[in-house]
Amino acid sequence: MLRAVVPYVAQAAALGAALALPAFVGANSYALFVATQLGIYVIAAIGLNLLAGYAGQVSLGHAAFVAIGAYSVALLTVDHHWPFWAAAVVGMVLAAGLGVLAALPAFRLNTWYFAFITLAFALVFEKMIVEWRWLTKGFAGVVGVPPPSAFGHEFGPRPLYYTVVAVTVVAFILVRNIVHSRFGRAFVAVRDVEPAALAIGASPQRTKLTAFVISAALAGVAGAFFAVQKTVVTPDDFTADFSIFFLLTVVLGGLGTPWGPIIGALVFFLIPELLAGLQSWRMLIYGGLLLGLMLFAPHGLYGALRQAWRRFAPAPPKAGAAADASEAREHPPIAGLALDISGLRKQFGGVLALDGVDLSVPAGSCCAIVGPNGSGKTTLLNLASGYYVPDAGSVKIGGVEALGSSAQKIAARGVGRTFQTPRLIADLTALDNVMLGAYTRERAGLLATALRLPSARAEARRLRQEALGFLHFVGVADRADVEAGEIPHGQQRLIEIARAMMGGARLILLDEPAAGLSMSELERLERLIMRICGLGATIVIVEHHLDLVANVASDVTVLDRGTVLAAGKPAMVFNDERVMRAYMGERALKAGVPA
Numbered sequence: 001m002l003r004a005v006v007p008y009v010a011q012a013a014a015l016g017a018a019l020a021l022p023a024f025v026g027a028n029s030y031a032l033f034v035a036t037q038l039g040i041y042v043i044a045a046i047g048l049n050l051l052a053g054y055a056g057q058v059s060l061g062h063a064a065f066v067a068i069g070a071y072s073v074a075l076l077t078v079d080h081h082w083p084f085w086a087a088a089v090v091g092m093v094l095a096a097g098l099g100v101l102a103a104l105p106a107f108r109l110n111t112w113y114f115a116f117i118t119l120a121f122a123l124v125f126e127k128m129i130v131e132w133r134w135l136t137k138g139f140a141g142v143v144g145v146p147p148p149s150a151f152g153h154e155f156g157p158r159p160l161y162y163t164v165v166a167v168t169v170v171a172f173i174l175v176r177n178i179v180h181s182r183f184g185r186a187f188v189a190v191r192d193v194e195p196a197a198l199a200i201g202a203s204p205q206r207t208k209l210t211a212f213v214i215s216a217a218l219a220g221v222a223g224a225f226f227a228v229q230k231t232v233v234t235p236d237d238f239t240a241d242f243s244i245f246f247l248l249t250v251v252l253g254g255l256g257t258p259w260g261p262i263i264g265a266l267v268f269f270l271i272p273e274l275l276a277g278l279q280s281w282r283m284l285i286y287g288g289l290l291l292g293l294m295l296f297a298p299h300g301l302y303g304a305l306r307q308a309w310r311r312f313a314p315a316p317p318k319a320g321a322a323a324d325a326s327e328a329r330e331h332p333p334i335a336g337l338a339l340d341i342s343g344l345r346k347q348f349g350g351v352l353a354l355d356g357v358d359l360s361v362p363a364g365s366c367c368a369i370v371g372p373n374g375s376g377k378t379t380l381l382n383l384a385s386g387y388y389v390p391d392a393g394s395v396k397i398g399g400v401e402a403l404g405s406s407a408q409k410i411a412a413r414g415v416g417r418t419f420q421t422p423r424l425i426a427d428l429t430a431l432d433n434v435m436l437g438a439y440t441r442e443r444a445g446l447l448a449t450a451l452r453l454p455s456a457r458a459e460a461r462r463l464r465q466e467a468l469g470f471l472h473f474v475g476v477a478d479r480a481d482v483e484a485g486e487i488p489h490g491q492q493r494l495i496e497i498a499r500a501m502m503g504g505a506r507l508i509l510l511d512e513p514a515a516g517l518s519m520s521e522l523e524r525l526e527r528l529i530m531r532i533c534g535l536g537a538t539i540v541i542v543e544h545h546l547d548l549v550a551n552v553a554s555d556v557t558v559l560d561r562g563t564v565l566a567a568g569k570p571a572m573v574f575n576d577e578r579v580m581r582a583y584m585g586e587r588a589l590k591a592g593v594p595a
């Protein structure tokens with residue numbers, strides 16, 4: 001009870017304090033000025049947290065996007081007498097648009113190159129503001145930015161403060177809604193386990209770009225308010241230090257946590273104000289704080305607070321999700337997709353991993369691929385699911401050529417897969433991991449999701465029920481609310497299968513699903529595979545566990561050094577002398593094998 005109520009009380013108290021502040025300080029007080037500025041920084045930090053915390057893309061150049069918003073408002077209101085609101089929208093759109101231009105080439109590179117490119121963008125932009133005197137008035141800056149007005153009334157410090165608080169609250173809610181949606185799940189998947197993002201059909205580039213556009217737009221909005229609050233906009237306001245300041249704010253508060261940007265901005269921003277006498281010690285205090293946090297609270301202040309709170313009020317066992325799941329109905333039949341592979345070839349440098357492999361898996365059947373280590377089994381799955389591009393050959397899925405299609409397009413066509421090492425998103429619950437599977441099926445757009453429109457809410461509710469049904473189907477519904485990182489290995493494998501099914505997979509590729517399972521888990525897996533096959537799905541299973549293969553597969557293909565050594569019914573293949581010699585060695589040949 002206490003645990004459920006306190007977060008709401010804390011949120012209401014924070015909002016109440018923010019709304020009540022002007023009643024306690026004068027309208028023209030420095031405190032109100034500082035509080036307004038704090039709100040502006042929080043708006044930018046909320047956006048940066050979405051990008052760096054949730055989508056894992058560190059931007060070292062956010063000052064540039066704040067500058068775009070600020071200069072748009074300053075120039076349009078001062079030189080062209082635009083109303084603030086229209087100028088702010090232009091600033092927001094320009095920041096988002098230039099963000100796309102800056103980010104698109106950078107996303108082809110890894111996270112750290114991305115960070116450097118954003119830093120380079122900010123440095124170039126800073127110089128441009130200085131050099132483009134005809135537009136920006138150089139070092140002198142744009143002065144006399146008028147305050148916003150509505151219904152003929154100019155905003156004084158108080159209405160401006162309330163407006164900033166309102167925009168901050170709206171930004172917080174919109175971003176929170178996005179984070180809890182399929183977009184947020186995809187952000188985290190791309191951040192933590194990119195292959196899993198591909199497996200559910202999410203494009204890493206597009207996902208990162210979405211996060212960047214939202215983040216840059218929020219920086220633009222913050223810049224718009226920055227201009228009207230300070231009334232003067234100069235290049236000195238947007239140096240690289242400013243970008244670093246934003247990043248430190250979210251890191252300090254707690255990257256990838258909802259309250260991180262707010263707590264971070266409060267601490268980072270208020271410390272120098274409260275310790276005005278210690279101005280010269282400011283950087284030392286920041287440094288000490290950061291060092292302390294890295295050592296003792298790697299998830300930032302919010303993370304440390306949450307940990308302390310969890311210790312104080314441990315979570316009661318959640319019955320809700322499991323109870324819901326027990327009502328799940330049996331899964332409807334699945335129209336399996338045939339897989340036809342011919343002449344498949346793949347070379348990695350000097351290693352010929354596959355050399356002209358043929359494989360035909362009829363729709364609705366279960367086929368196993370076995371072979372010694374390094375024989376090319378995983379490479380075959382990676383080629384069939386679009387993770388690798390073959391050097392030659394053909395891969396037809398449901399009779400349609402899949403060669404040249406990206407992994408996410410193949411996933412969207414109904415191909416689900418699991419990985420040799422389970423690739424769940426550790427920070428998401430089992431339920432969220434399964435819901436992630438529905439990524440390409442979800443219809444609610446970004447706006448509908450951010451605004452939590454009834455259609456988006458109804459879809460999310462329906463998919464949640466469906467995901468619970470799949471967790472129930474694979475037998476781990478009781479883990480629905482547990483973070484995947486805390487779930488035992490064997491159950492993670494089952495959740496991966498549930499995720500593939502949630503994606504509407506009609507052809508499921510399982511890469512060593514029995515590895516590391518106990519005997520009871522193995523039996524469970526065996527029953528599960530047979531049930532899925534019984535529903536009509538096509539299954540291709542790469543496996544070393546030959547008992548399992550003999551029990552579930554109707555056909556077996558044996559690979560050896562990248563070529564097909566034998567193919568046929570398990571009993572026949574396992575008794576083939578060449579197979580025994582190549583795969584199991586001379587000893588097995590003498591001792592006999594399972595059939």
Ligand SMILES: Nc1ncnc2c1ncn2[C@@H]1O[C@H](COP(=O)(O)OP(=O)(O)OP(=O)(O)O)[C@@H](O)[C@H]1O
Nearest residue numbers: 348351352353371372373374375376377378379380
């Ligand atoms: N990305 C890669 N880059 C370079 N070589 C690779 C790559 N992927 C696979 N290989 C090589 O290709 C060969 C086949 O590897 P693959 O992983 O497909 O074998 P496997 O049959 O799945 O083995 P295991 O049973 O150990 O998983 C190996 O020699 C491997 O080292």
